[in-house]
Amino acid sequence: MQTEKVVNHIVNWLKEYATNANMDGFVVGISGGIDSAVTSALCAKTGLRTLCLEMPIHQAQSQVTRGQEHIAGLKTHYANVSDVKIDLTSVFEQFKREVPQTSDDTFLDLALANTRARLRMSTLYYFAGLHRYLVAGTGNKVEDFGVGFYTKYGDGGVDLSPIADLLKSEVYEIGRYLEVPVSILEAAPTDGLFGDSRTDEDQIGASYDELEWAMKMQGNGKNPTDFEGRKQAVFNTYLRLNKANQHKMNPIPVCNIPNSYKVL
The missing domain is CATH 3.40.50.620 (HUPs)
Structure with missing residues (x-):
């Protein structure tokens, strides 16, 4: 860098x-x-x-x-x-x-x-x-x-x-x-x-170095099954948290009302 x-x-x-x-x-x-x-x-x-x-x-x-x-x-x-x-x-x-x-x-x-x-x-x-x-x-x-x-x-x-x-x-x-x-x-x-x-690390279950690695592997299209042992465990932890916390990363969902419902 x-x-x-x-x-x-x-x-x-x-x-x-x-x-x-x-x-x-x-x-x-x-x-x-x-x-x-x-x-x-x-x-x-x-x-x-x-x-x-x-x-x-x-x-x-x-x-x-x-x-x-x-x-x-x-x-x-x-x-x-x-x-x-x-x-x-x-x-x-x-x-x-x-x-x-x-x-x-x-x-x-x-x-x-x-x-x-x-x-x-x-x-x-x-x-x-x-x-x-x-x-x-x-x-x-x-x-x-x-x-x-x-x-x-x-x-x-x-x-x-x-x-x-x-x-x-x-x-x-x-x-x-x-x-x-x-x-x-x-x-x-x-x-x-x-x-x-x-x-x-206590809370997440992985160090930031490990999470950076997992983030890079996800970006490269890899899967946890491509690895074994600690690497597989870290990758699974990363993917689990990434999925569970999408509600924080994505825009707030808005309930869109059909226009036909708004017309009298």
């Missing part, structure tokens, strides 16, 4: 989009992970105002520390970067107290994890509305178009997606070029939505 050219292309694309939309800058949710670090750095390089928003909800201190280290670095290099921390823990806990209790907790953890992401989305759009900013998405190509590893109307609710055409390995390459903190580059990817130490 021609990293410098890719970086300049994304930065120019971001600036042109914001200018044409008559918006004043970007707001990015900072998680302490590589995707939000790269996205915020790219937004900062546009020279337009870039707000880095921390939104912890029972967040692990290691994630908070990494995010703050990254923000401090950005503010040192870019005068257009500012930051705000909104602790949403009490909001999340109040939500849990207000919703009806359930005797069947099969999907409770997942529902609450998605609620965290949606609270953050609402917060991002609050600040975007205040300042005429665009909400910059942090999803990469594997997450957004491969396995659908994001929350619908949570971290999937954005105005534009600057890194969604980049594989995870390419995001890391850009992160190294942009001098993202080593602590972020070396941290195991995690969505941090469950309040424990589980990583993305």
Whole structure:
């Protein structure tokens, strides 16, 4: 990958989009992970105002520390970067107290994890509305178009997606070029939505390198039966998630009413 050219292309694309939309800058949710670090750095390089928003909800201190280290670095290099921390823990806990209790907790953890992401989305759009900013998405190509590893109307609710055409390995390459903190580059990817130490690989059942391979094999017209052992298992995992999460990747289905039904 021609990293410098890719970086300049994304930065120019971001600036042109914001200018044409008559918006004043970007707001990015900072998680302490590589995707939000790269996205915020790219937004900062546009020279337009870039707000880095921390939104912890029972967040692990290691994630908070990494995010703050990254923000401090950005503010040192870019005068257009500012930051705000909104602790949403009490909001999340109040939500849990207000919703009806359930005797069947099969999907409770997942529902609450998605609620965290949606609270953050609402917060991002609050600040975007205040300042005429665009909400910059942090999803990469594997997450957004491969396995659908994001929350619908949570971290999937954005105005534009600057890194969604980049594989995870390419995001890391850009992160190294942009001098993202080593602590972020070396941290195991995690969505941090469950309040424990589980990583993305724990949840998905495959690493991003493996998922990239499976995505490439699907594009080459291969099938799981073409492989054995771990490769076959990974390919099956990828295809299962890709199929199950099409509802996130495709436009919302619209019930089209026959014209004859509308005529009196």
